[in-house]
Amino acid sequence: MILVFGQTGQVARELARLAPDALYLGREQADLTDPDACAAAIRAHRPSAVINAAAYTAVDRAEDEEALATLVNGDAPAAMAVACAEIGIPLVHISTDYVFDGAGEAPFAPDHPTAPLGAYGRTKLKGEDGVRAAGATHAIMRTSWVFSAHGANFVRTMLRLGAERDLLNVVTDQIGGPTPARAIAEACLSMAQQLQADPTKSGTYHFSGTPATSWAGFARAIMTEADLTCEIIDIPTAAYPTPARRPLNSRLDCTALRVFGLSQPDWREYLKTTLIELKGTA
Helix, strand or coil: CEEEECCCCHHHHHHHHHCCCCEEECCCCCCCCCHHHHHHHHHHHCCCEEEECCCCCCCCHHHCCHHHHHHHHHHHHHHHHHHHHHHCCCEEEEEEHHHCCCCCCCCECCCCCCCCCCHHHHHHHHHHHHHHHHCCCEEEEEECCEECCCCCCHHHHHHHHHHHCCEEEEECCCEECCEEHHHHHHHHHHHHHHHHHCHHHCEEEECCCECCEEHHHHHHHHHHHCCCCCEEEEECHHHCCCCCCCCCECCECCHHHHHHCCCCCEHHHHHHHHHHHHHHHC
C-alpha cells in the first residue's frame, strides 16, 4: 500500500484517479505543520512507499509566512524521510524549479548549484536537503508550471480571464515547461514502484513538460485550443511586479529520467485533454 500526503492538490487528485487503493492523508489526518505527526502516520501505517504530494505553494504569501512555509515544505518532508529510512521504504518527494536562480538560458541539470530567489524556493530547498540527509531511498522530483482541470493553475485562470476580456497582458521573458499534473502523478507512481525494487535509483530528478515556452506563449496556446479570441500582449516581468521574484529561466534538464524509463510529457497534448475535461464539468 502506498501512502500519499495530500488529497486536494492537483497531483494528489490525479494520483487518486490512478491509484484509488492508495491511502491519502489530508490536513485532517496529517497536518504538515506538525512534522512529527507526519512521521507518526508513516510509522503507524507502515506502507510500501510514500509519495509527498502536499506542499505550501503560495509563492508570494511565503515572503511573509516563511516560518510556516518552512514547516510544511522543509521540516515535514525531512521528518517523513526519517520515518521512511527507519522502516526501509522509498519516498518520492515533489520539489520545484524555484530552487534555482533562473539565470542564463540553458536547462538546469539536477546537480546544478541551487540559489533560490525567495522564501518559497528556500523552504523547498530545505525540504530537499532534509530528505537527502535522512538516508532513505528517495526520488526528489523537481517540476514546474503545474496544470490540470482542477485547482488553482494558469490554464484555469487564462480560461476565465480569456472569456471575460478582449486583451490580456502576459509575461514573455519567463521561460519554462508547463507540466501536466496527470503526468507528474504517473511518474511518481512509477518511481515509487521502481525504487522498491532498486534503491540504487535514489537521487534528484527533473520532470517538466516540453517544449519550453513563455507564459505568454502558453497563454496563446490556451486561447487557441479553447477557441477564445482574447489577444495576448507580451510584457516583461518588470511590468508585472510581484512580492516574490520569479526565475526567468525555468528550463529543466530531464535527461536523467531515462533511469526510470520516463520521458518529458508534451504539454500541448495534455492541454487538449485538460480542456476536454473542463468542458465536461462545466
